[in-house]
Amino acid sequence: MSSNLKKKPPQTVKVQEVLGLVTQIMKRQKKTQREIQKKLGWGQSYISQLVNGEKSLRMDQLFTLLDALEVRPPAFFAELYSLDPPDELARLDEVVQLAQRIQDLRNGLDKVSLRLDHLESAGHSRPTSSA
Numbered sequence: 001m002s003s004n005l006k007k008k009p010p011q012t013v014k015v016q017e018v019l020g021l022v023t024q025i026m027k028r029q030k031k032t033q034r035e036i037q038k039k040l041g042w043g044q045s046y047i048s049q050l051v052n053g054e055k056s057l058r059m060d061q062l063f064t065l066l067d068a069l070e071v072r073p074p075a076f077f078a079e080l081y082s083l084d085p086p087d088e089l090a091r092l093d094e095v096v097q098l099a100q101r102i103q104d105l106r107n108g109l110d111k112v113s114l115r116l117d118h119l120e121s122a123g124h125s126r127p128t129s130s131a
Contacts, residue, residue, distance in 0.1 A: 022065055074096050
């Protein structure tokens with residue numbers, strides 16, 4: 001296989017680059033960390049801890065931040081990856097929607113697991129599935 005037919009690996013970004021762009025957007029919008037934290041109901045220094053690497057950033061938190069900044073995830077990732085062509089943006093929109101759906105499913109599974117743990121600790125046996 002010739003080298004020009006090989007697919008390029010996807011561009012990777014670091015969490016600090018993601019948070020750097022969030023910070024740039026906040027500056028452009030003239031919004032402070034305190035304003036965003038207050039809007040989201042997050043602790044007083046939570047965004048600062050994220051930016052400084054003291055806390056890890058989950059995908060759902062990023063989407064929450066973007067929502068508070070009124071930035072659509074596809075537009076954010078397009079800027080992050082410097083994408084312009086419409087077909088790349090359309091694919092990115094699909095990937096972002098899929099990532100949001102996966103996060104929603106994970107959250108749902110976490111709730112089910114917590115409920116099962118609660119029932120088990122209350123003396124109930126875990127339900128088994130029948131084939």
